[in-house]
Amino acid sequence: MQTQPLAGKTAFITGGSGAIGSATARVLAADGAAVLIMSRRAEALAEVKAAIERDIPGARIDYHAGDATKVEDVRAGLEKAHALQGRLDIIVPLVGGGPFKPFLMLDVETVRETLDFCITSAFIAMRYGAPLMTEGGSIVCISSNVGKMPFRYLSAYHAGKSGLEGLVRAAAEELGSAGIRVNAVRPGLTRTEAAGMMFTEKSFLDRYTEQTPLGKCGGEPEDIARAVRFLAGPDSSWITGQSFAVDGGHELRRNPDMTDLVTQMFGQEAMDAVYKGQSPA
Numbered sequence: 001m002q003t004q005p006l007a008g009k010t011a012f013i014t015g016g017s018g019a020i021g022s023a024t025a026r027v028l029a030a031d032g033a034a035v036l037i038m039s040r041r042a043e044a045l046a047e048v049k050a051a052i053e054r055d056i057p058g059a060r061i062d063y064h065a066g067d068a069t070k071v072e073d074v075r076a077g078l079e080k081a082h083a084l085q086g087r088l089d090i091i092v093p094l095v096g097g098g099p100f101k102p103f104l105m106l107d108v109e110t111v112r113e114t115l116d117f118c119i120t121s122a123f124i125a126m127r128y129g130a131p132l133m134t135e136g137g138s139i140v141c142i143s144s145n146v147g148k149m150p151f152r153y154l155s156a157y158h159a160g161k162s163g164l165e166g167l168v169r170a171a172a173e174e175l176g177s178a179g180i181r182v183n184a185v186r187p188g189l190t191r192t193e194a195a196g197m198m199f200t201e202k203s204f205l206d207r208y209t210e211q212t213p214l215g216k217c218g219g220e221p222e223d224i225a226r227a228v229r230f231l232a233g234p235d236s237s238w239i240t241g242q243s244f245a246v247d248g249g250h251e252l253r254r255n256p257d258m259t260d261l262v263t264q265m266f267g268q269e270a271m272d273a274v275y276k277g278q279s280p281a
């Protein structure tokens with residue numbers, strides 16, 4: 001009988017009720033890890049737990065409802081994860097997001113909130129989780145190819161994910177002496193709740209497909225989860241401080257221009273003001 005590569009390990013995942021979070025919990029549990037998933041939605045977490053336990057006999061999974069940007073919530077979740085087996089080996093900070101909006105329509109609070117989602121949430125999980133990883137381990141952050149490829153109308157999100165990748169490199173440098181590896185997966189367009197509209201808009205999908213060498217309009221949550229599993233497991237033991245694109249080759253090309261769709265969202269008058277360097281009324 002083949003030994004499960006993550007048997008005896010414990011994982012903590014924020015954003016665990018979402019498409020990528022639940023897919024990641026599933027593959028880690030299938031490889032033998034005990035998994036604690038966290039998000040703000042207790043009911044959704046309970047549904048993910050039940051589905052994994054139904055599909056993977058013997059899976060050990062629990063959940064904790066809390067806000068990934070609040071220290072007290074994350075610390076409580078980390079401690080609950082550690083208590084599953086008296087250890088913590090894998091942390092996957094998965095929370096992130098940002099508005100699809102022209103730069104001159106952004107406000108300070110929106111940018112601060114985006115940076116909190118993308119950077120602060122990961123920092124909190126890493127900062128308070130690392131001391132519990134007494135036998136070393138792996139931290140796998142979820143970035144975005146937008147962090148490397150500026151996408152018009154996603155400037156706050158670009159800043160957030162670029163900053164996250166800087167945090168990954170800095171943390172990898174400092175935590176390496178404790179046997180903790182820190183890496184990131186950089187998804188492209190992926191079929192999630194947040195991207196739902198994009199997968200129903202044919203003109204949007206066509207433009208993405210023509211910029212993707214593998215010829216698909218986007219990836220599935222399982223594509224990202226399998227990359228996380230690799231970075232969390234023993235096969236990546238000599239990798240740290242890296243961010244890997246999982247995007248069908250999209251980074252080899254460019255992001256599509258979505259000006260016409262953004263104009264539909266905000267109106268021609270507002271966009272005319274933006275292109276004159278003015279803040280819309």
